[in-house]
Amino acid sequence: xxxxxxxxxxxxxxxxxxxxxxxxxxxxxxxxxxxxxxxxxxxxxxxxxxxxxxxxxxxxxxxxxxxxxxxxxxxxxxxxxxxxxxxxxxxxxxxxxxxxxxxxxxxxxxxxxxxxxxxxx
Amino acid sequence: xxxxxxxxxxxxxxxxxxxxxxxxxxxxxxxxxxxxxxxxxxxxxxxxxxxxxxxxxxxxxxxxxxxxxxxxxxxxxxxxxxxxxxxxxxxxxxxxxxxxxxxxxxxxxxxxxxxxxxxxxxxxxxxxxxxxxxxxxxxxxxxxxxxxxxxxxxxxxxxxxxxxxxxxxxxxxxxxxxxxxxxxxxxxxxxxxxxxxxxxxxxxxxxxxxxxxxxxxxxxxxxxxxxxxxxxxxxxxxxxxxxxxxxxxxxxxxxxxxxxxxxxxxxxxxxxxxxxxxxxxxxxxxxxxxxxxxxxxxxxxxxxxxxxxxxxxxxxxxxxxxxxxxxxxxxxxxxxxxxxxxxxxxxxxxxxxxxxxxxxxxxxxxxxxxxxxxxxxxxxxxxxxxxxxxxxxxxxxxxxxxxxxxx
Numbered sequence: 001x002x003x004x005x006x007x008x009x010x011x012x013x014x015x016x017x018x019x020x021x022x023x024x025x026x027x028x029x030x031x032x033x034x035x036x037x038x039x040x041x042x043x044x045x046x047x048x049x050x051x052x053x054x055x056x057x058x059x060x061x062x063x064x065x066x067x068x069x070x071x072x073x074x075x076x077x078x079x080x081x082x083x084x085x086x087x088x089x090x091x092x093x094x095x096x097x098x099x100x101x102x103x104x105x106x107x108x109x110x111x112x113x114x115x116x117x118x119x120x121x
Numbered sequence: 122x123x124x125x126x127x128x129x130x131x132x133x134x135x136x137x138x139x140x141x142x143x144x145x146x147x148x149x150x151x152x153x154x155x156x157x158x159x160x161x162x163x164x165x166x167x168x169x170x171x172x173x174x175x176x177x178x179x180x181x182x183x184x185x186x187x188x189x190x191x192x193x194x195x196x197x198x199x200x201x202x203x204x205x206x207x208x209x210x211x212x213x214x215x216x217x218x219x220x221x222x223x224x225x226x227x228x229x230x231x232x233x234x235x236x237x238x239x240x241x242x243x244x245x246x247x248x249x250x251x252x253x254x255x256x257x258x259x260x261x262x263x264x265x266x267x268x269x270x271x272x273x274x275x276x277x278x279x280x281x282x283x284x285x286x287x288x289x290x291x292x293x294x295x296x297x298x299x300x301x302x303x304x305x306x307x308x309x310x311x312x313x314x315x316x317x318x319x320x321x322x323x324x325x326x327x328x329x330x331x332x333x334x335x336x337x338x339x340x341x342x343x344x345x346x347x348x349x350x351x352x353x354x355x356x357x358x359x360x361x362x363x364x365x366x367x368x369x370x371x372x373x374x375x376x377x378x379x380x381x382x383x384x385x386x387x388x389x390x391x392x393x394x395x396x397x398x399x400x401x402x403x404x405x406x407x408x409x410x411x412x413x414x415x416x417x418x419x420x421x422x423x424x425x426x427x428x429x430x431x432x433x434x435x436x437x438x439x440x441x442x443x444x445x446x447x448x449x450x451x452x453x454x455x456x457x458x459x460x461x462x463x464x465x466x467x468x469x470x471x472x473x474x475x476x477x478x479x480x481x482x483x484x485x486x487x488x489x490x491x492x493x494x495x496x497x498x499x500x501x502x503x504x505x506x507x508x509x510x511x512x513x514x515x516x517x518x519x520x521x522x523x524x525x526x527x528x
Contacts, residue, residue: 027274
């Protein structure tokens with residue numbers, strides 16, 4: 001059997017006691033609904049933040065691992081930049097900045113950087 | 122001689138006709154009262170800077186519509202009884218033919234209110250100007266935004282007891298959200314006859330945030346609580362900022378579709394801003410469009426406050442109930458703030474709870490000011506912005522719930 005919703009349904013509450021009942025019911029329903037919806041949004045934000053930070057960590061890890069040996073193996077050459085070494089140096093610098101941001105509790109993705117080229121000034 | 126007498130007679134008759142057609146001869150006492158009220162509002166807007174961007178056009182609209190013989194707005198074109206009398210179909214929102222043939226500027230501007238166009242457009246602009254970062258950094262502040270809506274429902278109950286219909290009571294209660302566009306959006310649907318009084322009350326109380334809130338905040342908090350210095354908020358990534366408006370729109374649309382117009386436009390404005398790819402649109406939404414709509418909304422809402430609809434006992438009751446709603450909203454925000462202070466082990470300053478009313482950013486500034494009065498090295502502004510923007514979402518959701526239950 002379909003549920004039929006009345007138009008102007010509040011008109012059936014005419015006496016003061018019925019109006020009080022209506023008011024209290026609507027107050028409780030209204031407050032509960034506002035809280036519920038904002039709690040759902042709050043939980044969703046929390047979940048979204050966790051997923052995003054987890055994703056960022058995953059994407060940051062391989063870069064850092066790949067870059068570490070390169071950076072460690074050629075510390076002395078960092079002063080002289082040759083074009084064929086650019087890729088490794090870029091990876092090392094990127095990893096170092098990402099690690100630094102992660103240590104500071106920041107989010108590496110928020111920096112929104114990408115090192116494309118290093119040039120002597 | 123006869124010619125001179127005829128000329129003088131014609132001259133006298135012309136002057137008499139001019140006099141009879143003038144505002145002086147047709148001025149009624151209640152119109153004079155409304156004109157004086159509009160002068161007071163103009164004074165508050167200009168000299169005291171009480172929400173001048175809206176109060177000024179509202180007051181001027183009020184002044185124009187109460188001028189005798191002015192006829193700048195025809196509220197009867199929007200009256201359900203008049204529309205029925207003219208033989209239009211049930212549910213027709215305005216007397217279409219009469220509006221087109223006899224309507225003037227303000228009648229057409231009022232269509233934006235009647236059809237619920239202006240409040241969502243203002244929300245678009247607000248969204249484009251709002252930084253939801255503090256809320257994303259501390260999602261728990263949404264609870265404070267929810268708590269501050271308690272006043273809406275308490276006042277709804279109070280207004281019912283005072284003899285208002287449920288529709289009118291809901292429109293009065295929404296003043297407690299301290300959100301002018303939302304109050305107008307709800308009232309135009311549920312109780313258009315109260316639009317002028319509710320708009321004036323809502324914007325006046327929004328302007329009076331720095332006066333109404335601090336005593337309640339001090340009364341409900343201890344010196345120790347007001348002294349709490351909160352830790353720095355975390356950085357929020359761009360991804361989060363972009364996903365947030367989409368997420369909120371989907372959640373609200375699924376649970377309270379009636380709040381979608383307001384929340385959706387708020388979130389669209391914010392998405393335009395955070396996406397970083399629509400700078401021109403952001404600029405338009407937050408400046409030109411917002412300003413144009415504000416003028417149209419203010420003037421047309423002010424024009425609805427005619428002597429017949431405004432100078433009544435109900436208006437006085439609305440003004441009193443409005444301040445009660447506002448006080449309850451502030452108090453409930455602070456009380457939930459106190460609860461969070463206890464549950465967080467004293468890490469949350471309950472003063473930020475009062476910012477849950479959605480008067481952005483004034484309520485957050487009040488939290489900052491009261492906090493600094495206690496401890497000059499305390500900076501609560503960014504922490505209070507979280508509940509403040511949550512209050513905007515909260516009041517729009519509360520409005521959607523009232524509309525869903527009553528319309």
